[in-house]
Amino acid sequence: MLSSLGDAEESSPIPKVSVTGFLVRVSWRGDSRWVLQKADSGAFQNLGDRAFRDVNRAWVRPVDAGHEYTELADEAALYRLADYGPILPAGRPANVLVLHGKGMFAGWMEQAPLCEGLEDALGDRARFFYAQAPHSNPFLNVIGREWWNCLSANYGDLEESVDYVIDYANSRIPGDVDLVIGYSQGGALASYLFNLLDSKRDLGNLAKARKAIFINSAAMIDLTPQYDRDGLENIPDIYSASNINTLHLIAESDAIVKPRWSASLAEAYQKSLTVTYAGDHFMAAGGMNPLLLVDFFPEAVKQRVEEWVRGN
Numbered sequence: 001m002l003s004s005l006g007d008a009e010e011s012s013p014i015p016k017v018s019v020t021g022f023l024v025r026v027s028w029r030g031d032s033r034w035v036l037q038k039a040d041s042g043a044f045q046n047l048g049d050r051a052f053r054d055v056n057r058a059w060v061r062p063v064d065a066g067h068e069y070t071e072l073a074d075e076a077a078l079y080r081l082a083d084y085g086p087i088l089p090a091g092r093p094a095n096v097l098v099l100h101g102k103g104m105f106a107g108w109m110e111q112a113p114l115c116e117g118l119e120d121a122l123g124d125r126a127r128f129f130y131a132q133a134p135h136s137n138p139f140l141n142v143i144g145r146e147w148w149n150c151l152s153a154n155y156g157d158l159e160e161s162v163d164y165v166i167d168y169a170n171s172r173i174p175g176d177v178d179l180v181i182g183y184s185q186g187g188a189l190a191s192y193l194f195n196l197l198d199s200k201r202d203l204g205n206l207a208k209a210r211k212a213i214f215i216n217s218a219a220m221i222d223l224t225p226q227y228d229r230d231g232l233e234n235i236p237d238i239y240s241a242s243n244i245n246t247l248h249l250i251a252e253s254d255a256i257v258k259p260r261w262s263a264s265l266a267e268a269y270q271k272s273l274t275v276t277y278a279g280d281h282f283m284a285a286g287g288m289n290p291l292l293l294v295d296f297f298p299e300a301v302k303q304r305v306e307e308w309v310r311g312n
Contacts, residue, residue, distance in 0.1 A: 012081045013066075024073040027100050029066035033242070034081045035247055036060065036069050041076040041258060043200070050207075052080060053198050054243045058270065084210045087179045094126040094178040095205075097169060099186030101216075103137070103144035106130035106259065109183065112248075112298035114305065121306045126179075131168045133186075134160055147189045150224050162196070170204040179207045179309065184257055184281070187217025188224075191265065198239040212312055213247045213305065216254050216281050218261035219268065236268040246272040247308045249301060256281040273308060277301045 015028040015036065026036060036055045043051035060069045088094045100109040109130050119128055125129055133145035135157050148157040169177055182190035190212055196203060219235040236244070248266035250259050259276070264273045277298050 012083060015079050015081055017079055019073050022073055023070055024077070025068060025070050026079050027063065027066060027068045028081060030081075032062075033083050034067070035084060036067075037080050037082050039078045039080075040074070042077055044078055044082075047200055050200055050202055052078075053239065054082075056238060056242045058242055060062075076163030080099060080207075080270040083177075084208050087211050087312055088122070088125050089178065092175070093124060094122070095173050095175060096126050096179045096181060097165075097173065097177045097206075097209075098128055098130045099137070099147070099165070099180070099182045099190055100130070100133065101146070101152065101186050102146045104183075105143055105145045106132035112183070114302060115181065117297075117302045118305060118309070121302075122309070126309075129168075129173050131165055131172075134164045147185050148224070150185070158192075161270045162193065165189070165193065166203055166206060169206050173205050175205060177206050178211065180206075180209055180212045181215070182212065182217055183215040184217055185223065187212075187214040187265075188220045190214070191217075191240075192221055194244050195237050197238070197243075210243060211245050213249070213308075214262070214265060216251050216257050217248075217250045217260060217265060218257050219265045222261040222264065223257070236265070241268055242270050244269055244271070245312055247305065248272060248274045249305070250274060250276045251279040252276055253279060254281045275301055275304050 008147035013028045013030045013034065015026045018025050018027075028034060028036070036056075037052040037239075038055050039053070055069055055071075059071065060067050062068075092171070098106075098109050098115060100106060109127075115128065119126070133147045135146050135148065137146050137149065146157075147161040168259065180190045180193075182188070191214070193203075193206065194212070197207070221235055246266065246269045247260060250262040250266075252259060254262070263274065266274045277300075279298070
């Protein structure tokens with residue numbers, strides 16, 4: 001049985017489902033903000049809303065005053081439309097989750113020029129939440145934290161950090177996360193978290209996150225090549241690559257995360273914008289020491305980031 005649901009979002013258009021031979025065609029009226037989702041009816045019985053996954057947008061084409069999606073017919077499929085909305089929603093402040101880099105901590109990111117400037121620019125339009133990695137590494141510095149140890153294949157650290165971020169979003173953030181900002185290792189973790197969107201795992205307040213800013217970051221396969229366990233998605237998968245809208249900031253002189261790694265991550269996402277700027281891995285003089293931060297981050301890049309946030 002093929003059917004459509006119209007209650008994914010209040011007042012959402014109802015998709016029209018038709019079958020011709022071995023193909024199912026799903027069409028709907030409305031602009032591109034509506035995202036078609038699909039669920040297996042059996043999975044829907046067990047998982048409810050978590051069974052729905054965004055379809056690959058590469059297979060959606062505009063027709064007349066709406067859009068159309070075609071695929072091989074599935075006798076037990078359900079379809080619905082969802083609207084994830086802009087980063088800055090009407091009626092409430094945006095919720096922005098920020099993930100710091102390896103060897104740093106939440107307070108460093110709060111004082112980092114880009115985040116501090118973006119908070120000032122957005123004012124009461126957004127609330128920023130700075131998660132702190134649960135693991136320490138005394139070989140880095142006394143106060144620095146890490147999401148996992150890049151020098152060993154300790155999957156326990158990684159999985160604990162994934163659980164921690166999900167719990168943090170659910171317990172500390174009042175509602176859906178509208179934007180994720182990931183710096184260096186924090187960006188790699190964010191990319192990995194986005195791959196879990198199609199895992200049917202309950203991501204809570206992260207489940208509707210579809211916008212991200214990656215700062216001097218890369219996919220896990222470049223930062224941690226020894227992480228080669230089967231099932232570990234090191235690079236953006238087809239699902240997240242087609243549905244996540246990303247902005248990538250790449251420092252030309254980054255000697256820690258090579259610019260080509262950052263560019264490779266950007267190229268993996270189908271809806272990505274890349275901004276390259278003159279600078280090194282750190283966003284300010286003083287490196288990882290928050291007491292010595294001097295803002296050398298280019299004002300033009302800050303402006304591009306603000307414009308991207310306001311326009312997406």
